[in-house]
Amino acid sequence: xxxxxxxxxxxxxxxxxxxxxxxxxxxxxxxxxxxxxxxxxxxxxxxxxxxxxxxxxxxxxxxxxxxxxxxxxxxxxxxxxxxxxxxxxxxxxxxxxxxxxxxxxxxxxxx
Amino acid sequence: xxxxxxxxxxxxxxxxxxxxxxxxxxxxxxxxxxxxxxxxxxxxxxxxxxxxxxxxxxxxxxxxxxxxxxxxxxxxxxxxxxxxxxxxxxxxxxxxxxxxxxxxxxxxxxxxxxxx
Numbered sequence: 001x002x003x004x005x006x007x008x009x010x011x012x013x014x015x016x017x018x019x020x021x022x023x024x025x026x027x028x029x030x031x032x033x034x035x036x037x038x039x040x041x042x043x044x045x046x047x048x049x050x051x052x053x054x055x056x057x058x059x060x061x062x063x064x065x066x067x068x069x070x071x072x073x074x075x076x077x078x079x080x081x082x083x084x085x086x087x088x089x090x091x092x093x094x095x096x097x098x099x100x101x102x103x104x105x106x107x108x109x110x111x
Numbered sequence: 112x113x114x115x116x117x118x119x120x121x122x123x124x125x126x127x128x129x130x131x132x133x134x135x136x137x138x139x140x141x142x143x144x145x146x147x148x149x150x151x152x153x154x155x156x157x158x159x160x161x162x163x164x165x166x167x168x169x170x171x172x173x174x175x176x177x178x179x180x181x182x183x184x185x186x187x188x189x190x191x192x193x194x195x196x197x198x199x200x201x202x203x204x205x206x207x208x209x210x211x212x213x214x215x216x217x218x219x220x221x222x223x224x225x226x227x
Contacts, residue, residue: 099216
């Protein structure tokens, strides 16, 4: 079983749509959780950290359910520029600093 | 945000040659640097963790004699792919982390290696 699992998609949505991505992780000792964005042939860039209380950054909302080991990302009012691969990332265990990446979910926003 | 550079950004080499990739943290001291590899349509896979002045820790399945990592200073780590073969062709990305900046890792722009 993969340490971090995501539906690879692709998700094809029209501009303005709301889209949600989900992710599950297997290591209950993981302490930190993130969503990264990766554009084609580029390095990943941090989109947002994810906290148990849920957090929002503009059109993006992230949720964490530690009991279910489940992480989500909601994007509202999708823009063409949101087209990218979204990577669910967790730390392996506590205080290791090691990031474990999911396969990524590809989003294509169409006009 | 912090800046991490990688050099070269792209390299094409013949099978059997060795390739060195540099990763530098430009505006902070990186206590830990990580090396990842990403094959097409796959996720980033952690290869190794290096702390300044000590030996790198390799992930299971990564050959330490093939992927030599040196972290000689707080701003520079190098990855050398020795005797590269076509199956080593991949996107290699480093990241840097500072204890003073918590869990945040800053990624370099990556190096695309093609072995002919």
